[in-house]
Amino acid sequence: PPDVEALGRATWSFLHATAAYYPTRPTTHQRANMLNLIHALPVLYPCTHCAADFGDKLKEHPPDVSSRERLSKWFCERHNEVNEKLGKEMFDCAKVDERWKDGPPD
Ligand code: FAD
Numbered sequence: 001p002p003d004v005e006a007l008g009r010a011t012w013s014f015l016h017a018t019a020a021y022y023p024t025r026p027t028t029h030q031r032a033n034m035l036n037l038i039h040a041l042p043v044l045y046p047c048t049h050c051a052a053d054f055g056d057k058l059k060e061h062p063p064d065v066s067s068r069e070r071l072s073k074w075f076c077e078r079h080n081e082v083n084e085k086l087g088k089e090m091f092d093c094a095k096v097d098e099r100w101k102d103g104p105p106d
Helices: 004-020 027-044 047-060 068-085 092-104
Strands: none
Touching: 004 068, 004 092, 027 047, 047 068, 068 092
16 A cells, blocks of 8 residues: 555645646636546545545535635645644645745745
């Protein structure tokens, strides 16, 4: 079976970075593809219980793919739900760009 921790770190990196560089004003095509990417996770993510829990959260909190800022916040909140479940520290969602886009301020 996959290493759930390494898989998780790699996947969050991909998802947060993809959200960080998502357009401010996405086209219909870009929005539809982002929705497909998100909805594929509960079907395909190779950690079965992670995938099932994420699918439940997706139903409670439908993804907001309307802008880069809203999508980044949405992923941050979903990641924080997993952090909470695993007893990890909450991440300050005001800092997503610093972490995943801009890097630390000088
Ligand atoms: P990670 O949680 O992987 O975080 C990596 C880095 O992201 C952190 O170092 C930090 O810089 C940054 N970060 C942390 N929180 C946020 C945030 N809220 N927003 C933006 N950036 C942030 N593991 C399980 O054991 N059970 C599960 O049910 C489970 N479900 C998962 C569901 C999904 C969709 C994914 C992608 C992963 C899931 N994981 C699950 C894996 C888990 O979330 C972690 O990736 C794994 O435990 C490794 O944790 P970590 O402490 O190395 O950092």
